[in-house]
Amino acid sequence: MTTVNKEFNSIGERLFFLRKNHDLSMQELASLLRIPIYDEQNKEIISYKAVAQSTINNIEKDINKPTSEIIIAICKFFDVSTDWFLTGKEYKPNKKKISFTESYSEKDKSKEDYDMQHYIYEIALNYVQSEEFTNNIAKKVKEEIKKEDSK
Structure with a gap:
């Protein structure tokens, strides 16, 4: 996968950067991009x-x-990540994982200002940044594309 360090x-x-970096006109790029169309079972590309x-x-x-x-x-085609193409930033997983028992025991349970909402946010953020979440989203995107193509 190509890494692009420009913002x-x-x-x-x-897209303009990628196209110009590969010395392609808009027409050339359009003719080179291939959008697959799948059979009725969404298993094989038919055209x-x-x-x-x-x-x-x-x-x-x-x-x-x-469109997706x-x-x-x-x-x-350009061998870049969808993260970079959509956001301009590469995905960087959060190295530190938080477990409920470790996180809760580290906090003073008697503290009235314990912020459960912040804790839940951290758990959700860790999941969103996990490989499991990424794989689930990629699978769902592929399924939706297959559905759109079969229409």
């Missing part, structure tokens, strides 16, 4: 659909947001 403010700026040059133009100018299938196609 860009929008998806459009990131590919094209991406219009105007779609690339509208994404680069931040007029339109790309276009995001995946762009990221695969």
Whole structure:
């Protein structure tokens, strides 16, 4: 996977950078991107659909947001992470995991100002940053793309 160390403010700026960095015109990029179309059981790719040059133009100018299938196609084509393409930042997992028993026992149980809401936020944040969550989301995105393609 390619790592890009430049900061860009929008998806459009990131797409423009990737396209120009590969010396591609909008038309060339549009013709190279492949959006898979799956069979009725969503198991096999039966063909590919094209991406219009105007779609690339509208994404680069931040007029339109790309669909999930276009995001995946762009990221695969340029070998960049969806995290970077969508946010401009690479995903960095939280190294420190919090367990309820450890965290709770470390706190003074008699403290009236114990902030349970903050604790729950930390647990949720650890889960969202976990590999398990990432895999579940990726699986759901793929399923939704297959459903959209089968329509």
